[in-house]
Amino acid sequence: MNVHFTKMQGAGNDFAVIDATRAPLALNRTQLQRLGDRRFGVGCDQILVIEASPAAGVDFRYRIFNGSSGEEVEHCGNGARCFVRYVVDKGLTAKRSIRVQTVNKLLELHLQDDGRVTVDMGAPIFTLADLPFVAAGLQPRLQQGFELWRLALPSGPCEVAVLSMGNPHAVQFVADVDAAPVLRVGPEVEHDAHFPRRVNAGFVQIISRSEIKLRVYERSAGETLACGTGACAAVVAGIRLGLLDEAVEVHARGGDLKIEWAGRSAGLDAPVRMTGPAQTVFEGEIEL
Numbered sequence: 001m002n003v004h005f006t007k008m009q010g011a012g013n014d015f016a017v018i019d020a021t022r023a024p025l026a027l028n029r030t031q032l033q034r035l036g037d038r039r040f041g042v043g044c045d046q047i048l049v050i051e052a053s054p055a056a057g058v059d060f061r062y063r064i065f066n067g068s069s070g071e072e073v074e075h076c077g078n079g080a081r082c083f084v085r086y087v088v089d090k091g092l093t094a095k096r097s098i099r100v101q102t103v104n105k106l107l108e109l110h111l112q113d114d115g116r117v118t119v120d121m122g123a124p125i126f127t128l129a130d131l132p133f134v135a136a137g138l139q140p141r142l143q144q145g146f147e148l149w150r151l152a153l154p155s156g157p158c159e160v161a162v163l164s165m166g167n168p169h170a171v172q173f174v175a176d177v178d179a180a181p182v183l184r185v186g187p188e189v190e191h192d193a194h195f196p197r198r199v200n201a202g203f204v205q206i207i208s209r210s211e212i213k214l215r216v217y218e219r220s221a222g223e224t225l226a227c228g229t230g231a232c233a234a235v236v237a238g239i240r241l242g243l244l245d246e247a248v249e250v251h252a253r254g255g256d257l258k259i260e261w262a263g264r265s266a267g268l269d270a271p272v273r274m275t276g277p278a279q280t281v282f283e284g285e286i287e288l
């Protein structure tokens with residue numbers, strides 16, 4: 001099967017975007033992994049399949065798959081921004097505020113005049129069973145009323161805050177992200193037994209109450225140059241722990257994102273807003 005794709009990136013997190021708005025396209029896991037393979041295929045962190053609107057009041061639907069494993073992902077912040085750039089640039093919509101259905105959320109997305117995209121990422125989820133996180137045997141330490149969990153990892157203990165943006169995140173705070181052992185500790189956190197569906201592992205360095213540096217070792221993707229949901233999870237955890245204010249500039253290795261959450265003033269079910277770049281890199285065809 002010959003498949004047209006558009007290669008895109010948001011702050012360095014890269015995607016193969018497939019347009020299935022005119023005709024349904026079911027890719028199997030082998031085909032998805034081929035698309036994601038950086039040597040035998042296109043190469044991308046995630047694959048974004050855009051489909052026609054599933055219902056009135058919704059403009060499109062999209063599905064996200066991790067490029068290395070072909071597994072479907074619940075949520076993808078950088079991918080959401082690339083989706084908006086794609087449908088506007090391809091003339092699939094004349095709107096600049098777009099509603100899209102993902103596997104578990106209805107998102108509101110806005111293309112700004114400066115070309116950046118703002119995404120209402122929905123409210124963070126703290127219910128451990130919904131992450132899922134199995135706390136059996138662990139006693140949390142509370143900081144500003146938010147739990148921190150001490151994981152006994154093979155390379156030593158580390159303390160994480162856990163939450164979901166629709167996909168699971170474990171966030172730890174370090175003195176220097178550039179020196180942090182992300183490639184060693186990241187997979188240990190990802191595969192820790194307390195996360196039955198594994199987890200995305202964030203490493204946060206606080207620069208100020210409105211600025212952080214972030215690295216994320218993503219579930220089934222390894223370290224990416226940016227992770228939108230990871231940036232949201234890092235800021236929400238920092239705000240809940242009393243370390244950050246409600247608007248934070250996040251410096252990822254591949255670019256900068258702005259994350260806003262009014263959880264302290266408006267309640268924990270306040271939505272997280274993310275603003276950042278999205279660009280097309282090239283178009284191509286591949287035989288799958």
Ligand SMILES: N[C@H](CCC[C@H](N)C(=O)O)C(=O)O
Pocket residue numbers: 013045046066073074075076077078079167168200218219220221224226227228229230
């Ligand atoms: N890169 C995506 C997150 C993908 C997360 C995926 N690795 C998972 O298994 O949850 C983002 O920008 O939010």
